[in-house]
Amino acid sequence: MPNLPSEELSHLLARIALRDRAAFRALHDACAPKLFGICLRLLRDRREAEDALQEIFVKIWHGADRFATTVGNPSAWLNAVARNHAIDRLRQRKARYDGLDSARELADPAPGPEAQAITSDDGRRIDDCLGRLVPERAEAIRLAYVEGETYLDLSQRYDVPLNTMRTWLRRGLLQLRDCLAPVA
Amino acid sequence: MMLSDDDIALAGEYVLGAMDRAERSAIEARMRSDSAFAAEIARWELRLDPMLAEIPPEAPPALAWEALEDRLFAPPKRPAWAWFGFAGGLSTLLLGAVLWFGAPMQRQQGPLWISDLVSSDGQVRLAALYDEQRGEMRVSVGGDAPQQGRDFELWLIAGEAAPVSLGVMPRSGAAAMPIPDDLRALMAGATLAITDEPAGGSPQGRATGPVVALAPLRRI
Structure with a gap:
């Protein structure tokens, strides 16, 4: 989250686990814009993103103790709660529309990671590591993670069999892990 | 593995x-x-x-907070001060409860719940064992004691309610505490927390100090 340091976020999450509503409000004010941005990007539907955002904060209220009992990166945890929820909604929607034309258009590939202005060291590091992968694999990883595309979407986009796509992503992920090794 | x-x-x-x-x-x-x-x-x-x-941040919908607040907190419609009063009364009651040391844990058949509270730097540790049948919790405190003039206070967090004080912890060693009848039903699946409070525990009956450690009660 851009406007609060990690320590402050961890403190707020610990207070939320103690059912401190003022801390919850402060966290909401600080983090709702980023989490809403994630919902909008993945769901591409403002109304659904609004519903999702509320669900996400309900999960944060109930689940803050799970973060507070671990040592971690609070903004990554919050982002993961949001992304997970949005992805679940996408996959449910997908199941509902199975057999019909998906209501969701394949997104145009957004600018690749190298075009993004990422200021943090972590951002530069992952960009650097993505840059070492075969370009299509790096892009497929980004499309899955940031745009919510499925194996099927990706295999159609790159015109390769589903299993091949899955292999691309698995190999790409393992290469990424090796490149980012200090995190693990 | x-x-x-x-x-x-x-x-x-x-x-x-x-x-x-x-x-x-x-x-x-x-x-x-x-x-x-x-x-x-x-x-x-x-x-x-x-x-x-x-992904750029986007302004959330107007009234997002109000809608969320309504959804999570609306039913009781109880002003915040009422919670403090409620928790305060309870806390005094609990602080008055006798803590005794070294009482042998009797054999029991009821379910047991444990909670391992460890501060993020690993310096403060508290293990709690709750015996559902006897309605008794035993705690064992290790690691760093609170600073002079401060005490660690243990809280029960269950559902949406404000944390309820379970009392001030001994600076080290073990203690056994009876859990009042009205709290027993809340113990299953609740979370325990330790906060750093003024000596004798939070005067307001609600947690005021920094959270030192937090952990769920797990059934064993």
Whole structure:
């Protein structure tokens, strides 16, 4: 989250686990814009993103103790709660529309990671590591993670069999892990 | 236990999110029983998180907070001060309760709940064992004691209610505390927390100091 340091976020999450509503409000004010941005990007539907955002904060209220009992990166945890929820909604929607034309258009590939202005060291590091992968694999990883595309979407986009796509992503992920090794 | 590269890649795939719903559910089931696998998923969440930096924040809908507040907190419609009063009364009651040391734990058949509270720097540790049948909790305190003029206070967090004080912890060693009847029903699945409070415990009856450690009560 851009406007609060990690320590402050961890403190707020610990207070939320103690059912401190003022801390919850402060966290909401600080983090709702980023989490809403994630919902909008993945769901591409403002109304659904609004519903999702509320669900996400309900999960944060109930689940803050799970973060507070671990040592971690609070903004990554919050982002993961949001992304997970949005992805679940996408996959449910997908199941509902199975057999019909998906209501969701394949997104145009957004600018690749190298075009993004990422200021943090972590951002530069992952960009650097993505840059070492075969370009299509790096892009497929980004499309899955940031745009919510499925194996099927990706295999159609790159015109390769589903299993091949899955292999691309698995190999790409393992290469990424090796490149980012200090995190693990 | 070491995970194979296959499992590490699978955990990464889950975080990537490209799989269908059935496969996601299967992985979530595995996470619940395989803590090494669950930890790998948490690592992937950390590794990939910087990719989200490209997503710009967006102003959430107007009244998002009010709607959320309504949804989570509306039913009791109780002003905040009423909670403090309620918790305050209870806390005094509990602080008055006798803490006794070294009482032998009798044999019992009822369910037991444990909670391991450890501060993030590992310096403060408290283990709690709750005997459901006897309605008694025993705690054992280790590691750093609170600073002079401060005490550690133990809180019960259950559901939506404000934390309820279970009392001030001894500076070290063990203590046994009876859990009042009205709290016993809340113990299952609740969370315990330790806060750093003025000597004798929070005067307001609600947690005021920094949270030192927090952990759920788990059935054993």
